[in-house]
Amino acid sequence: MFGYYLNLALHSLKRTPILTGLMVLAIGLGIGASMTMLTVLHVMTDDPMPGRSAQLYTPHLDPLPLDHKRRGDSPDPTDDMTWPDAMALLKAHRAVRQAAMSGGSLLLRPARADLRPFYVAGRYATADFFALFGVPFERGSGWSAADDAASAHVVVLSEILARKLFGTGTAVGQTVHLGEHDFRVIGVTADWAPKPLFYADQTGTQYSDADLFFLPLSVAVDEKFQVNGNQSGWVKGDDNSLTSANMSWLQFWVQLDTPAQVAAYRQYLIDYSAQQKALGRFQRPPTNAKLYNLMGWLAHENLVPNDVDLQLWLALGFLFVCMVNIVALLLAKFLRRGGEISVRRALGARRRDIFVQLGIESALIGVAGGVLGVAIAQLGLWSIRQRPDDYAKLAQMDVSMLLGTLALAVLASVLAGLLPAWRACHVPPALQLKGG
Amino acid sequence: MEIRPILASLRRHRIPAALIVLEIALACAVLCNAVFMIGQRMADIHWPNAIDEQGISVITVNGTDPALAASDIPRNLAALRGIAGVTAAAAATSMPLDQNPALTGFTTTPDGKTTVNTSVYFLGSGGEQALGLHLLQGRFFNADEYADSGLKNFQSTSHVLLVTQSDAQRLWPGQGALGKTLYANGESWTVVGVVGDVLAQDPKFSGPGGRYSSVFYPSHPDEMMGDYVLRNAPQDRDRVVREAVQALGRLEPGAVVEGKTYAQMRTDYFADTSSMVWMLVLVCVVMLAVTAFGIVGLTSFWVGQRRRQIGVRRAVGATRGHILQYFQTENFLLSSMGVAVGMVLAFGINLYLMSHYATSRMPWYYLPCGAIALWLIGQLAVLGPALRAAAVPPVVATRSV
Numbered sequence: 001m002f003g004y005y006l007n008l009a010l011h012s013l014k015r016t017p018i019l020t021g022l023m024v025l026a027i028g029l030g031i032g033a034s035m036t037m038l039t040v041l042h043v044m045t046d047d048p049m050p051g052r053s054a055q056l057y058t059p060h061l062d063p064l065p066l067d068h069k070r071r072g073d074s075p076d077p078t079d080d081m082t083w084p085d086a087m088a089l090l091k092a093h094r095a096v097r098q099a100a101m102s103g104g105s106l107l108l109r110p111a112r113a114d115l116r117p118f119y120v121a122g123r124y125a126t127a128d129f130f131a132l133f134g135v136p137f138e139r140g141s142g143w144s145a146a147d148d149a150a151s152a153h154v155v156v157l158s159e160i161l162a163r164k165l166f167g168t169g170t171a172v173g174q175t176v177h178l179g180e181h182d183f184r185v186i187g188v189t190a191d192w193a194p195k196p197l198f199y200a201d202q203t204g205t206q207y208s209d210a211d212l213f214f215l216p217l218s219v220a221v222d223e224k225f226q227v228n229g230n231q232s233g234w235v236k237g238d239d240n241s242l243t244s245a246n247m248s249w250l251q252f253w254v255q256l257d258t259p260a261q262v263a264a265y266r267q268y269l270i271d272y273s274a275q276q277k278a279l280g281r282f283q284r285p286p287t288n289a290k291l292y293n294l295m296g297w298l299a300h301e302n303l304v305p306n307d308v309d310l311q312l313w314l315a316l317g318f319l320f321v322c323m324v325n326i327v328a329l330l331l332a333k334f335l336r337r338g339g340e341i342s343v344r345r346a347l348g349a350r351r352r353d354i355f356v357q358l359g360i361e362s363a364l365i366g367v368a369g370g371v372l373g374v375a376i377a378q379l380g381l382w383s384i385r386q387r388p389d390d391y392a393k394l395a396q397m398d399v400s401m402l403l404g405t406l407a408l409a410v411l412a413s414v415l416a417g418l419l420p421a422w423r424a425c426h427v428p429p430a431l432q433l434k435g436g
Numbered sequence: 437m438e439i440r441p442i443l444a445s446l447r448r449h450r451i452p453a454a455l456i457v458l459e460i461a462l463a464c465a466v467l468c469n470a471v472f473m474i475g476q477r478m479a480d481i482h483w484p485n486a487i488d489e490q491g492i493s494v495i496t497v498n499g500t501d502p503a504l505a506a507s508d509i510p511r512n513l514a515a516l517r518g519i520a521g522v523t524a525a526a527a528a529t530s531m532p533l534d535q536n537p538a539l540t541g542f543t544t545t546p547d548g549k550t551t552v553n554t555s556v557y558f559l560g561s562g563g564e565q566a567l568g569l570h571l572l573q574g575r576f577f578n579a580d581e582y583a584d585s586g587l588k589n590f591q592s593t594s595h596v597l598l599v600t601q602s603d604a605q606r607l608w609p610g611q612g613a614l615g616k617t618l619y620a621n622g623e624s625w626t627v628v629g630v631v632g633d634v635l636a637q638d639p640k641f642s643g644p645g646g647r648y649s650s651v652f653y654p655s656h657p658d659e660m661m662g663d664y665v666l667r668n669a670p671q672d673r674d675r676v677v678r679e680a681v682q683a684l685g686r687l688e689p690g691a692v693v694e695g696k697t698y699a700q701m702r703t704d705y706f707a708d709t710s711s712m713v714w715m716l717v718l719v720c721v722v723m724l725a726v727t728a729f730g731i732v733g734l735t736s737f738w739v740g741q742r743r744r745q746i747g748v749r750r751a752v753g754a755t756r757g758h759i760l761q762y763f764q765t766e767n768f769l770l771s772s773m774g775v776a777v778g779m780v781l782a783f784g785i786n787l788y789l790m791s792h793y794a795t796s797r798m799p800w801y802y803l804p805c806g807a808i809a810l811w812l813i814g815q816l817a818v819l820g821p822a823l824r825a826a827a828v829p830p831v832v833a834t835r836s837v
Contacts, residue, residue, distance in 0.1 A: 019733055022729050022732075025726075025729075026730070033719065033722075107498070107499040116685070116689075117499055117691065119692060306793050306794075309793070310473070311712075314470065314719055317465075317466045321462045321463055321726060321727065322726055324455055324462060325459055325726055325727065325730035327455055328452060328455040328733065328734045329730065329733045331451060331452055331455065331734075332733060332734050332736075335741075336737060336740065387707075387711045388704075388707035388708050389708050389711070423451065
């Protein structure tokens with residue numbers, strides 16, 4: 001029966017090419033626009049560390065004084081951590097792995113005469129950083145906790161930077177002049193940048209940023225290197241140095257493998273806050289201390305810009321307009337075939353048969369519209385990739401979104417066909433023939 | 437035109453009629469809000485800025501030796517002034533729209549509170565000519581003020597500053613700003629001049645209150661001054677940027693030198709805004725097209741269904757004009773209903789956007805404008821099918837199929 005209905009549907013669609021074309025175009029445009037924006041949202045809210053994100057947590061303390069008030073929409077100082085707190089948490093070593101980090105841009109003076117100096121963005125971190133996030137190495141390795149303690153001038157370069165500086169030669173063992181100091185290269189990472197760069201301060205452009213070098217945090221603090229991102233001090237007249245207990249600027253991540261470890265760490269944060277409160281440094285309730293998992297932290301940061309949200313709503317609204325349009329056109333199309341339906345009914349077709357037949361016809365429009373929609377969505381994503389926004393380069397459709405597009409198109413057209421098909425299958429048998 | 441027969445016929449086709457009404461209502465609601473958003477963003481892109489935007493080029497130099505700033509900056513400026521076509525050159529700490537906010541909260545009393553982020557600019561000697569600031573009251577800085585002032589922890593060591601017209605009115609409404617004092621972080625400065633409104637370094641970050649809140653300090657050459665501002669005729673600017681980057685590249689071999697015309701800086705700042713505008717325009721156009729096609733399709737179906745009826749009317753004396761008018765009036769009635777629902781919907785969407793996305797209230801005139809647009813589109817869309825209906829010959833009435 002299915003083959004016959006398909007045949008009938010094809011036949012009927014071919015009879016009214018303009019109407020069919022309009023319906024396919026409408027569903028294609030609606031689906032294309034909404035899938036473009038859904039894909040953008042999908043890549044923006046995707047897991048940046050598949051397979052590892054479930055074990056990654058970020059602790060947050062509240063060292064602010066009781067009377068502290070945030071000004072307007074300025075960043076929340078408790079999103080970052082102070083140097084003394086980060087060092088205390090590192091030393092306590094309560095998690096499987098833990099690392100403190102911060103971003104920075106440093107001037108790099110290449111040894112090669114044909115390269116002008118340039119600025120590179122990288123990360124100041126503690127030794128566990130590489131194991132914690134599973135950073136893949138091409139050559140060499142990261143540094144040790146002893147290097148952290150000794151403020152060793154060592155650096156890990158990303159592959160792309162190593163290639164720029166040393167060509168195809170080996171970078172490990174070479175010296176790099178970074179931030180007006182000499183560093184010994186001890187490792188080269190494969191090109192690696194989670195999207196978004198979840199461990200970075202949220203004032204940056206996390207979808208396009210990548211770290212091109214990594215060096216020990218202790219060195220950055222000793223040499224007073226420039227730090228990217230928000231540095232919130234809350235005591236007037238404080239020196240606001242990087243080691244101040246009254247200025248937050250560090251990001252802190254830990255690895256916790258089991259729910260028991262998570263619960264224990266959460267308790268540890270509260271105990272630590274209570275202890276700091278007893279010492280008089282913290283003023284707010286110790287239960288303000290929070291432990292976010294990776295996806296929870298991204299949700300808290302709410303990285304998706306309002307414009308993307310708005311565009312998604314706009315696209316969905318547009319899809320809805322297209323669907324109403326298709327309902328109207330299908331209704332016109334099906335009711336015009338009153339005569340044919342009457343004859344089929346008179347010859348013994350049940351209402352259900354008519355309904356299924358018309359449903360298949362709608363689904364067929366959906367398939368055609370879906371194919372057109374995929375093409376339009378690819379065009380839309382291409383145009384988004386040409387945009388200046390930092391997430392633009394991510395706008396690529398994966399297989400699941402591709403199949404989702406087709407499914408949504410068929411679903412939308414079948415839904416749109418429901419009302420017209422229901423109306424049409426109530427055409428009384430043979431009555432239409434009499435009227436003429 | 438009698439509308440009762442039209443209403444009676446519409447009542448017999450409730451579902452198709454309701455669909456057209458719904459479609460027009462949705463299109464009207466989305467159109468009003470999208471056009472409103474386009475208008476707002478276009479206004480953002482055209483924020484005025486009281487400097488000579490067309491005649492300024494900016495060369496940014498980073499990574500110089502801080503100890504040599506006092507001697508290197510005058511040397512570099514001398515080289516830049518030697519470039520053909522450059523009429524003024526000065527060093528500065530930052531530029532409007534350069535996306536690196538340097539903000540301070542100023543108050544009019546020593547212990548006041550403020551919620552406004554004011555952009556802070558330090559200008560080297562000749563900075564007012566290089567930028568093309570518009571002096572409205574008072575005076576620019578004199579040579580002594582330039583020579584004796586500097587920066588300490590990004591706070592001015594001078595005792596004078598320039599404020600913008602917006603700040604003068606905001607801080608001292610109804611009074612003259614000249615001679616008044618501004619306070620921040622335990623220091624104070626006297627206003628010596630009021631200039632036309634200059635944009636903040638990052639007005640989107642500073643918010644509406646800080647958009648035109650800017651102050652200017654004088655400063656002798658300082659390591660913090662990484663921007664060289666050049667003034668030249670607009671037609672020379674691309675060549676001037678090229679030559680200036682080459683000249684500074686030679687003089688500062690160890691530094692990172694980047695050049696841009698100010699026009700380019702402005703385009704870069706608003707690049708994402710203008711891409712959003714294009715996207716909104718595209719959606720509006722395509723949506724209106726889809727709505728129009730829907731009306732064409734449905735009216736064609738109606739005309740096809742009523743060929744006999746039309747033939748009968750023609751046979752009993754209706755002119756082609758009557759038939760044409762019938763379908764046009766019918767469409768007008770449907771559009772009016774759709775537009776009425778759509779305006780309510782548009783208002784609702786605007787309220788939702790106001791509470792969730794910090795958009796402002798849509799002015800009332802967007803609603804009638806949207807209504808007129810949809811009326812016109814409806815009439816255009818119905819014209820084709822209606823003309824075909826009018827062309828139905830009276831003889832159709834006598835045929836049986």
